[in-house]
Amino acid sequence: MADTITAEDPVTGEEIEIPADVEVGEIVDSPATGAELEVVSVDPVTLEEAPELEEDWGE
């Protein structure tokens, strides 16, 4: 398994494991709730609830 680090889930307040190589702007799924969380900073890693899907998103 890839290296992991822990960070605080902003929804539940629990410590969750996420991949160690996350980038700012990346989305991770909370293993606790399944919610999408956005990495807003690294070192230390801070997570926020990710924005909801918008109609004009895509490729």
Place this chain on the structure above:
Amino acid sequence: MNVGLLYSRIRRDEKLLLSELRERGHEVTKIDVRKEQFDIAEPPAVLDDVDVVLDRCLATSRSLYVTKFLENYDVPVVNSAETADVCADKVKNSLALEKAGVPTPNTEVSFTTDGAMETIERFGYPCVLKPVVGSWGRLMAKIDSESAAEAILEHKSTLGNYEHKVFYVQEFVEKPGRDIRVLAVDGEPIAAMTRSSDHWLTNAAKGGEVEAFEVDDRVRELVEKASDAVGGGLLGVDLMETGDDYTVHEVNHTVEFKALNDAVDADVPALVVDWLEAKVQNEAGFAEATA
């Protein structure tokens, strides 16, 4: 080179590109489009040192405006504002393909439910109603009957914003359970895959199964023409097989390639960065020659 990566969400696609760029020793300036202010005259400081900006905005509206700002600032951007403008809107996309002589599904646009109903009756059932802006197969409707058509049109007209009152009706193409995605750089295919599903929507984002596809001469020709039609760049060209030929239904301008990268042997992010390096080098050479 210093590559500005314009983003609001780092998907696996962007992560692959970031890794490739960094491994080759390029500098990367990540530009979160949500955090910047774009003055009509002065570029934001974050652009000071970038040689090229790669537009990977997830939101089409942001992509359209920011590429225009970048061009006004004389900052090279991939893809261009022109390409973004044509590809972001299915009406413009279809018009460009038709004008360039690229086979594309028969499509009509109308602005009232009555007008759309006339097209639907003429095309016959099933036919397809698509939002003019959108992606990943969302809000696409395969219309199988008159009653379904009436319901969908009423919903769009009552519940939708103004863009949903632009009714884009397209003939239904009987494809063999799959469509084809070709990733191309300035019209040159670098990788291709099929997307298969029992569902009429075969998008990878909808769970379509992907498999490598070998580009034949006709696909190569159509991809080149389709790319030229929308202004070129790094594009995802979508085709369907019609039995004796192909039809191009869409060209995407902030193309995702993670599913493609998994499906093919080629190293897709490496090929994209090869192209980007060559593009920047050519433009630098051109600027030097004309200085």
